[in-house]
Amino acid sequence: MRNSSRFAAVVLAGALLGPTWALTATADDKPDAKKIFEDQKCNKCHRVSTEHINPIKEKEDIVDLSGIGAEHDQGWFKQWLKKEVEKDSKLKPGEKTKHKGAFKGTDPELDALTGWLKSLTKKGK
Numbered sequence: 001m002r003n004s005s006r007f008a009a010v011v012l013a014g015a016l017l018g019p020t021w022a023l024t025a026t027a028d029d030k031p032d033a034k035k036i037f038e039d040q041k042c043n044k045c046h047r048v049s050t051e052h053i054n055p056i057k058e059k060e061d062i063v064d065l066s067g068i069g070a071e072h073d074q075g076w077f078k079q080w081l082k083k084e085v086e087k088d089s090k091l092k093p094g095e096k097t098k099h100k101g102a103f104k105g106t107d108p109e110l111d112a113l114t115g116w117l118k119s120l121t122k123k124g125k
Helices: 002-024 033-039 074-081 107-119
Strands: none
Touching (some): 074 107
């Protein structure tokens, strides 16, 4: 009787935990880059018009990231978001600038976000 109780407990645990594990452990389970973009509040300073992502609040200095993927590789985007590199300022010619805020997500989220940024090769209107 004892063995059948253990067996039932194992079967029950597998039935309850198995489906959850299967959903979280798949290779197809990648972070959603657009959601990360919005969760990280990137749309405080940026829009992506080609993806229909608008800024939280319209301001004069909003930067449209549509087409940005043609300018840099994924490695550069990672360094930029971690404030490890500078670039020429578009708002203040002749000055160098770093990204305003450092990325605060996980490495898989950073990979997803920078891969998505690299895919943005179509210019906005």
